[in-house]
Amino acid sequence: DDKIRTHYLHAAAAIDTACAANAAAGLLLGGTVEAVSAVAKHLHEPATARLVGELWIPATSSCAEISTELRAALDGVADRHCAAVLHELRDRTAAGDRAVIGLDRVLESLTDHRPAVLVVQEGFATNGWRCANCGRLDTRAGSCDRCAAEYVPVDDVVADAIAVAG
DSSP: OHHHHHHHHHHHHHHHHHHHHSOOSOEEEEEOHHHHHHHHTTOOTTHHHHEEEEEEOOTTOOHHHHHHHHHHHHHHHHHHHHHHHHHHHHHHHHTTSSOOOSHHHHHHHHHTTOOSOOOOOTTOOOOEEEETTTOOEESSOSBOTTTOOBEEEESOHHHHHHHHHO
16 A cells, blocks of 8 residues: 555654664664564665664554563664674784783773773672772782882772773
8 A cells, every 4th residue: 555655654764864863873673574674675874774673563462562572672682782792802802903801901901091992791890909099900919010009909890990991
């Protein structure tokens, strides 16, 4: 039908406009297989570049079913994103391309104010040390390699590193 096709064109245009107007990281299209497929084929940049998945839901689905399917789809998108970030981090580390892995190397990078992105496993925390003079973070007690002041203990050097990275 022309009315249905027009509706899909309008929906795609509205999505294109919304994607052009904001910096959403990703777009997940949801609906019936027919509707998602029809709208997706009419999308343009930047919407197509932001399309991270499609969620096919029967028109008869309840709100609870939609919510469950949406949560599973979003979890899948998040898992794929995390896997891609970790893969890039490993590749860049192996290539010596301004990336480091491991708490000691990350803390050293923070000392030099070099991090652009800090990736931390959720829930990761450990005791550590902070220089009382310059603020350098470390995993070992003693005195600071930079200014020779004494380190003071901190309960969670990972949280402090996240704060320093900003």
